[in-house]
Amino acid sequence: MADETMSRPIRNITEARGHALNSHNLVSFGGAGGQHACSIARNLGIPRIIIHKYSSILSAYGIGLASVVSDQSVAVSYTASAKTLPLILERLATLRKQAEDDLIAQGIKPRFIQYENYASLRYEGSDTNISVLQPRDNDFVKAFVDQHRREFAFELAGRPIVVDTIRVRGTGNMDMAEVKESLFDELGSISTNVSQSPVTAVHRTFLDGAWKSIPRLYLSELEVGTRFSVRTSHSPYLLILANFKGTRINPRCNANDPH
Numbered sequence: 167m168a169d170e171t172m173s174r175p176i177r178n179i180t181e182a183r184g185h186a187l188n189s190h191n192l193v194s195f196g197g198a199g200g201q202h203a204c205s206i207a208r209n210l211g212i213p214r215i216i217i218h219k220y221s222s223i224l225s226a227y228g229i230g231l232a233s234v235v236s237d238q239s240v241a242v243s244y245t246a247s248a249k250t251l252p253l254i255l256e257r258l259a260t261l262r263k264q265a266e267d268d269l270i271a272q273g274i275k276p277r278f279i280q281y282e283n284y285a286s287l288r289y290e291g292s293d294t295n296i297s298v299l300q301p302r303d304n305d306f307v308k309a310f311v312d313q314h315r316r317e318f319a320f321e322l323a324g325r326p327i328v329v330d331t332i333r334v335r336g337t338g339n340m341d342m343a344e345v346k347e348s349l350f351d352e353l354g355s356i357s358t359n360v361s362q363s364p365v366t367a368v369h370r371t372f373l374d375g376a377w378k379s380i381p382r383l384y385l386s387e388l389e390v391g392t393r394f395s396v397r398t399s400h401s402p403y404l405l406i407l408a409n410f411k412g413t414r415i416n417p418r419c420n421a422n423d424p425h
Contacts, residue, residue, distance in 0.1 A: 172202065172206055173206050173210055176210060187210045193217075199222075237334075237336075238336070240332055242329055244329040245326050246326075246327040255304065261333070278339055287328065289314075289326075297333070310327055368380060
């Protein structure tokens with residue numbers, strides 16, 4: 167019941183925005199995350215679960231590493247077109263400078279600041295706005311039409327598109343010497359070593375209303391990039407016990423196969 171209660175809002179919010187659940191990852195954190203992650207992923211059809219080394223204290227750990235954010239926005243009333251694009255870009259540049267000044271005043275160095283530029287657009291006569299991240303080619307209209315079609319499965323060809331709000335989000339970190347690469351860039355750069363080494367120990371654990379003998383591995387025994395597959399007669403589960411000695415891995419959990 168708890169797993170279904172947690173699965174339902176994830177499914178509703180993701181699909182309402184036009185995204186396929188099976189193309190996403192599930193991030194598990196919190197002290198009880200490991201009890202529910204695989205079941206929720208199985209319910210939603212999500213193929214991979216990402217578990218941070220400090221997942222049990224991730225909320226507190228995240229607060230300590232939290233970035234400083236400055237949101238600057240202005241209400242406008244433009245018809246999105248090639249003619250009004252210079253006005254939009256000019257407003258974005260002004261808001262970017264405001265965000266930069268705000269973050270510098272809070273002690274952030276300019277080289278540690280990242281910016282995201284948005285425009286809120288809607289079809290004329292509609293009250294449904296979509297916040298569109300500035301595309302590389304600055305074609306906000308195409309980006310809006312594509313996103314509207316994905317979320318609502320239709321477009322209003324020939325209807326003017328109105329820009330209501332322009333916003334810049336500046337993000338800076340006081341403690342990091344450099345901006346961290348994204349999780350997916352990091353995963354792509356890690357070389358993986360497939361391990362089929364047998365499990366040498368099991369652990370008695372109460373799951374699904376019964377005691378089970380579950381294969382056990384220690385996180386400290388796994389090198390960075392290790393990918394392993396455990397297939398035993400004991401159980402479809404695998405228990406990994408962590409100690410925090412600096413070991414990092416890319417945990418992978420397939421909803422249909424015990425990895």
